[in-house]
Amino acid sequence: MGLLKTLGVLTLVGGVLIAVFPPPDVLSGLSSNHDHSPLEVQAIMTGFCLSPVIGMLLDERPEIETTGGEFKFEEDGDIENEDYAQASIYAILYAMYKNTPNLVGAGTSAGVPYQFTFNTWGITPVDGPGQPPRESVYAFPDTDPQRHGKQAYASLVTQPPAMEYKKKLGDTPLEIVEIGCGTGAGANLITREVHPTAKYLALDMQQAAINTCKQNHATEDNPGLTCQLVPNGVGNGGNRAPRADSSVDFVVISETHIADIQIGDLEKEIFSEIRRILKPGGLFLWGNAIPTRVWEQADVELPALGFELVNSYNHTKGAVVARDEDYERVEACMDQLLAPYPVMQVPYFGPRCHKVGERLIANFYRHPGTALYLKMVTGYDSYMHQAWRNNK
Numbered sequence: 001m002g003l004l005k006t007l008g009v010l011t012l013v014g015g016v017l018i019a020v021f022p023p024p025d026v027l028s029g030l031s032s033n034h035d036h037s038p039l040e041v042q043a044i045m046t047g048f049c050l051s052p053v054i055g056m057l058l059d060e061r062p063e064i065e066t067t068g069g070e071f072k073f074e075e076d077g078d079i080e081n082e083d084y085a086q087a088s089i090y091a092i093l094y095a096m097y098k099n100t101p102n103l104v105g106a107g108t109s110a111g112v113p114y115q116f117t118f119n120t121w122g123i124t125p126v127d128g129p130g131q132p133p134r135e136s137v138y139a140f141p142d143t144d145p146q147r148h149g150k151q152a153y154a155s156l157v158t159q160p161p162a163m164e165y166k167k168k169l170g171d172t173p174l175e176i177v178e179i180g181c182g183t184g185a186g187a188n189l190i191t192r193e194v195h196p197t198a199k200y201l202a203l204d205m206q207q208a209a210i211n212t213c214k215q216n217h218a219t220e221d222n223p224g225l226t227c228q229l230v231p232n233g234v235g236n237g238g239n240r241a242p243r244a245d246s247s248v249d250f251v252v253i254s255e256t257h258i259a260d261i262q263i264g265d266l267e268k269e270i271f272s273e274i275r276r277i278l279k280p281g282g283l284f285l286w287g288n289a290i291p292t293r294v295w296e297q298a299d300v301e302l303p304a305l306g307f308e309l310v311n312s313y314n315h316t317k318g319a320v321v322a323r324d325e326d327y328e329r330v331e332a333c334m335d336q337l338l339a340p341y342p343v344m345q346v347p348y349f350g351p352r353c354h355k356v357g358e359r360l361i362a363n364f365y366r367h368p369g370t371a372l373y374l375k376m377v378t379g380y381d382s383y384m385h386q387a388w389r390n391n392k
């Protein structure tokens with residue numbers, strides 16, 4: 001097909017799709033309570049790529065000082081939280097992951113098929129002074145495309161206080177709740193391989209992620225796992241975690257945008273929900289890369305709510321090395337995720353949109369060169385695994 005004819009067809013298809021599904025602004029206008037169909041995703045991507053948002057992100061943002069350094073979207077993918085609603089970006093990302101189930105690994109995982117389910121940058125074991133013990137990272141083979149995410153989840157729930165707690169519990173199954181489970185990939189790993197007798201309730205505010213969790217992970221052969229939508233998220237507007245008081249052994253939060261700027265009102269709501277559902281002596285297992293000063297704030301706020309810090313590993317170096325090790329896989333993944341959208345082939349608009357899509361995914365993935373990666377290198381952000389005991 002000649003270029004002009006192709007362009008004509010693309011514009012026509014795009015125009016029809018946009019007319020049928022007027023595209024919301026991907027950066028803020030998508031609903032997390034809706035799982036977008038492949039046709040809707042095409043329409044959204046087409047509208048997004050042809051919209052002025054692309055120019056705003058690429059051309060009109062001066063080099064401004066943002067938290068943790070001087071960053072610019074075009075170069076390092078920096079996009080400050082007030083620029084967009086995270087829920088909206090997640091809605092499109094989860095729909096893209098679901099609509100592209102047949103990805104292929106690269107680098108050490110070259111040729112290995114997988115579906116993008118771990119929305120986790122993850123960690124890897126590193127040796128050296130000040131590093132957590134090597135055995136604190138539960139290692140997976142380097143041929144596994146999502147090994148760093150697996151390592152983050154498995155290590156988080158096998159911290160020494162968690163293993164001691166489990167031992168004391170004996171044959172009684174662990175009751176676990178996760179807040180911000182995404183597609184439930186970590187929950188699936190834990191219920192199948194790490195704590196296989198556990199009863200695990202995986203919660204998220206994204207309908208598409210919960211649908212993937214139900215379809216792929218909470219299947220008949222994995223009866224310990226339940227995935228459940230909490231519309232608009234736990235803690236938001238007083239939303240509760242759907243569990244009774246004092247009924248849970250572990251609450252897990254792994255790489256969820258809770259406390260990524262400060263311990264504010266939402267975080268305090270979430271923490272008091274965690275405290276409400278945890279049994280006396282139960283553990284809040286929290287893993288994330290957030291500003292070092294926010295971890296320091298948590299050291300004050302969580303004890304004030306009745307938690308006691310019983311383990312703390314600083315995995316920042318291992319998280320940086322994980323991103324370096326994962327470079328080729330993530331590069332290939334971004335191309336594969338963006339490939340199914342014909343609008344990416346439209347001259348001028350396509351390449352610019354590809355760049356924005358790639359920068360957005362890269363930033364969410366703390367890919368080398370992005371602002372979020374650099375913040376881990378400088379120590380502005382710290383990747384911690386902590387265990388907090390509920391002293392009731």
Ligand SMILES: C[S@@+](CC[C@H](N)C(=O)[O-])C[C@H]1O[C@@H](n2cnc3c(N)ncnc32)[C@H](O)[C@@H]1O
Nearest residue numbers: 118119120180181182204205233234254255256
């Ligand atoms: C970076 S993703 C990580 C997902 C998953 N933990 C993983 O590592 O693959 C963060 C997830 O947290 C969810 N989330 C953020 N705040 C939430 C809240 N208050 N309640 C429930 N889910 C939340 C988002 O919808 C998103 O799916």
